[in-house]
Each structure stands twice: as structure tokens, then as C-alpha cells.
Amino acid sequence: TAILEMRDCGKSYGNIQALRGVSMSVRQGKVTCVLGDNGAGKSTLIKIMAGLHDYNAGEMYVNGEERHFSSPRESLGSGIATVYQDLALAPLMSVWRNFFLGNEVKKGLFGMDIATMKRVCGEELTKMGIVIPDLDRPIGSLSGGQKQCIAIARAIYFGAKVIILDEPTAALGVKQSGVVLKYIMKARDAGLGVVFITHNPHHAYLVGNHFVILKLGRVVLDAHRDEVSLDE
Numbered sequence: 001t002a003i004l005e006m007r008d009c010g011k012s013y014g015n016i017q018a019l020r021g022v023s024m025s026v027r028q029g030k031v032t033c034v035l036g037d038n039g040a041g042k043s044t045l046i047k048i049m050a051g052l053h054d055y056n057a058g059e060m061y062v063n064g065e066e067r068h069f070s071s072p073r074e075s076l077g078s079g080i081a082t083v084y085q086d087l088a089l090a091p092l093m094s095v096w097r098n099f100f101l102g103n104e105v106k107k108g109l110f111g112m113d114i115a116t117m118k119r120v121c122g123e124e125l126t127k128m129g130i131v132i133p134d135l136d137r138p139i140g141s142l143s144g145g146q147k148q149c150i151a152i153a154r155a156i157y158f159g160a161k162v163i164i165l166d167e168p169t170a171a172l173g174v175k176q177s178g179v180v181l182k183y184i185m186k187a188r189d190a191g192l193g194v195v196f197i198t199h200n201p202h203h204a205y206l207v208g209n210h211f212v213i214l215k216l217g218r219v220v221l222d223a224h225r226d227e228v229s230l231d232e
């Protein structure tokens with residue numbers, strides 16, 4: 001069943017129709033890939049799911065309930081975590097501080113002392129297979145792949161049901177991309193619904209269960225893995 005579903009969704013910016021009649025769903029334990037050229041509407045789609053924009057036609061359902069998010073906090077509160085290309089991490093702050101950033105109140109961590117936060121962060125990252133020898137390092141000094149993995153690990157730890165990844169491999173080399181793709185599979189296997197926005201059909205095919213292609217704001221393909229192949 002779908003955790004998040006869009007039915008006939010539309011969004012316009014003044015005269016510009018960024019999305020029209022878009023239907024798609026995000027399922028538990030599945031990766032839904034969203035592909036499309038610049039201007040196709042991918043960012044607009046993310047912004048609607050992440051609570052940065054509202055849609056102005058159609059419906060969006062989260063856990064079966066029709067929702068209009070009016071803030072990122074509301075989206076996150078419904079279990080939707082968004083990892084942007086720029087990561088929205090505080091680059092000069094330490095790894096451990098970033099791990100908890102914005103989530104202190106959850107899990108009763110508010111007011112937790114530094115030593116405990118560091119320990120919990122270290123334990124969680126290790127559990128999730130991420131090795132960072134020095135948690136005091138500014139997160140900005142880590143590789144792009146490591147940062148993406150930490151952002152995903154953080155979303156899993158804090159209980160996200162859906163994770164939206166905005167071109168997570170776009171700025172990465174082959175090896176780092178591989179690490180992040182493996183991490184996407186990890187999130188999927190942990191039962192999250194993953195939305196993987198990408199320009200890269202190969203990356204999509206490596207991890208995707210379902211593929212949605214947008215073109216000029218419309219869905220031009222919505223296919224299950226079995227229905228697509230790379231050699232067209």
C-alpha cells in the first residue's frame with residue numbers, strides 16, 4: 001500500500017504550469033525513481049511533498065489521509081524526510097551535532113549532554129555501517145557520499161517513513177555514488193518508502209522498484225521495474 005500518493009496533482013506559479021495531472025505513489029520498502037530533464041517539475045514535486053509549496057489541483061494522500069502541508073515541519077512530522085542536494089546540514093558544525101540537529105525533542109534527547117550525544121551518534125552510525133573516526137569534525141569536511149549517507153541514516157534513526165532524495169548522486173564520482181546507492185537500498189530494506197530523484201537512468205535502474213518520468217510537468221511514463229529495460 002502507498003504511504004504517500006498524489007492523484008492528478010497540479011501546481012502553477014502564476015502562468016507557469018509546473019505540474020499537471022501528476023499521479024504517483026510511494027510505497028513502503030520500495031524505491032520510486034523520478035526522472036526528467038531540467039524544468040520537468042521534479043523540484044516542484046519535492047517541494048510539495050516537503051511542505052515548501054502547496055499544490056493547487058488534485059489531491060495528495062499521506063497514510064490514506066488527504067493532506068496539504070504548510071511547512072517543512074509539518075511534512076517531517078508526518079514522517080516525510082527530505083534530503084536536499086545541498087543537504088541542509090550545517091557545514092561548520094560537527095558531525096554529531098548535525099546528526100541531532102532539529103530532532104532534539106524526539107526520542108527524549110532534549111538537554112542530553114554532549115558526551116551522551118556523541119556516544120549515541122557514534123553508536124548509531126556504526127550500527128548503520130558508517131565509519132567516521134572523528135565525530136567532532138565539521139560535517140562540511142566529509143565527502144559528499146559520506147554526508148548523504150549520514151543524512152539518510154539520521155532520517156532512518158528519527159523514524160522517517162518516507163525519504164525524499166534530491167539528486168543524491170549528481171555531484172558524486174563513481175565510487176561515492178556506489179556507496180550512496182547501497183545506502184538507498186539500506187533505507188528501502190529498512191522498510192522506508194524512498195523517492196529517488198535523479199537524472200541518471202543507470203542509477204535509477206540499479207535501485208529502483210518503480211519509475212516515474214516527468215516531462216514538462218506531466219507524467220510520461222509510470223512503470224514497474226519489470227516493464228522497463230535499459231536497452232531501448
Ligand code: ADP
Nearest residue numbers: 024025026027030031032209210211223224225
Ligand atoms: P514488486 O516490486 O515486489 O514486484 P510491488 O509492490 O512493487 O511489487 O508491486 C506491486 C504492484 O504495485 C505492481 O503492479 C506495481 O506496478 C505497483 N506499484 C509498485 N510500486 C508502485 C509505485 N510507486 N507507483 C505505482 N504503482 C506501484
Ligand code: ADP
Nearest residue numbers: 013016018036037038039040041042043044045
Ligand atoms: P526541475 O526540478 O525538473 O528542473 P522545476 O520544478 O524546478 O523542474 O520547474 C518546473 C517548471 O516550473 C519550470 O518551467 C520552472 O521554470 C518553473 N518554476 C519552478 N519554480 C518556479 C518559481 N518559483 N516561480 C516560477 N516558475 C517556477
